[in-house]
Amino acid sequence: MTVQSEVGRGGGLSSSHDLPLDLRKRRHLFETLVEGGMFASGIISILTTFGIVYVLGTQALLFFQSSGVTLAQFFGGIEWQPRIGKFGVWPLINSTLMVTTIGMLVALPMGLCVAIYLSEYASPKMRNILKPVLEVLAGIPTIVYGYFALTFMTPLLRLIFGDSVVQIYNTASAGIVIGILIIPLVASMSEDSLHAVPDGLRQAAFGLGATRLETALRIVFPAALSGISAAVIVAMSRAIGETMIVAIAAGAGPNFTFNPFQSAETMTGHIVRISGGDLSYDSLDYNSLFAIGLLLFVITFTLNIISGRIIARFREVYD
């Protein structure tokens, strides 16, 4: 209140001749407090990152310090059997990679085709129908996709390839549904960068006699490539970190196999299954989860940083 009256006096014309006008920036307790509060909320995000690194790091360290566990065994072993002290992480990594690859095989072609169609072919009316469809797909919780994988995709695969070939829990079904899950992500991010390519480039191509397809694939697509590759990397990181679909459809129990029709637990699936059960704190099992979590965090964080770099580095600036 005192501040306001001060402002009133300082700024008021009537009193300006008998008071020397103070033009210095005024100290303002409330303003400082507000700014401090906002700065603090900004800091929370950094604290979160440090919290993640600290928690995963210390628990993983405990894991690697326990007897019978070595880094070499962790990264070299192909058997994950905590009961008998075998902690080779490769079965989990392998199935994660398989699920991710299958997912990307579905999502990349589909997502890019949808993006090109939306950006280069679709009429505004079509876009207004299709974009909400993509948004709805993107807004459905992953648990629903998990249900879909188990009760629709798996029976479908078993119908096509036979019950004897396809197990009830398998990585193929989880991978395909993860692919469907990340189509909207690939499509909308790619569409954004295709859309950002200036119209002048297209018109120049049309003027030179290129067909619509040639313009789309040879002119617009390469110009938007950086944005598209960033989208692909983000999608990959999303597929690697996806949890509920694999937890429901890919099966329980680590299994080192390259057969997509067999059940195999991924890193995320393993973490969820073990922590969902009765787990005593500070046991070897508990700590091993954090080692896997750390690995998962490092992989996805690296991918996200790369994608961020690509966007920042190769951002096309057109006039």
Added chain:
Amino acid sequence: MNETSARPSSPADEVFDDNVAWRHTRGGRWLLIFQLATITCILALSALTFNIVNSAFGLVAMQNEVDPDSLAVDGVDLEDLEKDALIEVLRDNVRAGLFRALDSRGPLNDRSRDELLVVILEDVVKPRAAATYPLVDSLLARAAIESEVAEKFPTAELEFRSWITPRFVTGSQSGIAEITGVRTAILGSIWTILITILVAFPLGVGAALYLEEYADHDRLFNRFIQTNINNLAGVPSIIYGMLGLAIFVRALEPLTSGAMFQSAVAAANVSANGRTVLSAGLTLALLILPLIIINSQEAVRAVPSSLRQAGLGLGATKWQTIWSLVLPGAMPGIMTGAILAVSRAIGETAPIVVIGASTVIFQDPTGPFSKFTTLPIQIYQWTSRPQPEFRNIAAAAIIVLLVLLLSLNASAVLLRNRFTVRY
């Protein structure tokens, strides 16, 4: 522009294809491929919806261990009996030990009529679905199903059942698929989300205002905050669960379990550990914080700087300018982003499983320190059960969840259209 300067060299290398007809044919074929991909997307969405609806409705062969008609007293149906009569029915039909156990769990006299009916259903009538059939089969092959049921389950009664009913939505949790409800899970979701909003919204908007209005972006530290937020948005949700498990459930257990506030309201309901609504709410808040910040930043950025300059020029302080000019202009965008982030949090399953909420809970949560379950957790647990009837109620719970999310998203769109300010 460097892209275009590099390009002219490439056409010189390749032979120019002057077969215009073929080029157009190829163009048409690819267009077909693009369209097919788009249609496949729509088909996937339809398959997803179809699959859920297909399981949520359909024929069921119901078998009761005790025929409810035989429980009628003096010609009055079980459903219409008074409370005292219901207790008598229960006393007559269960073993004395079970009756005492039920009474000690919650005095029968204090329970409502509806609760007593559920108890009778659970412990006396014991309805069981001997076989369930999906909607499509139920509609197209009813005759075949009828003969199959008549042959296999002669005592069963075939009825068309919608697994999602008002009773399912408002009923309390039970271990039996045929009579369970999702009220406990809905309340758990609501409590969790309330805490998430209370924590994440102010923090997120504050951080966004700091980054957009106060921070000097030439300073390395502020750029670091920005990069960090963008990266956090891409961290898998399960990692947040592990963070929540270590920090909120374990390290801050005295706080999150409510032990610090022992005298507080819900002393009777305070659980022994930190696996509470509060822990889950805080974990989800951290999870959606980056999303809220990024969305709010965009909304704040969209407010034209002429408004700020006008405010400052009139002598308003920075905060006065932000509070009365920037925030009102950015609010629709901020709200839209926040609602989308919240609907993400409602559907989130993995982090909540990791912090340890995946236990069987039959009691409604009553406060931040209650044990709880949420809708997605219930869907996960029911989907994981091998019995087919649990798939049916999982589908019904999914419909409840999707309706909840759809109405949230619709309100986001409405907000966006209603309050968007054009400058």
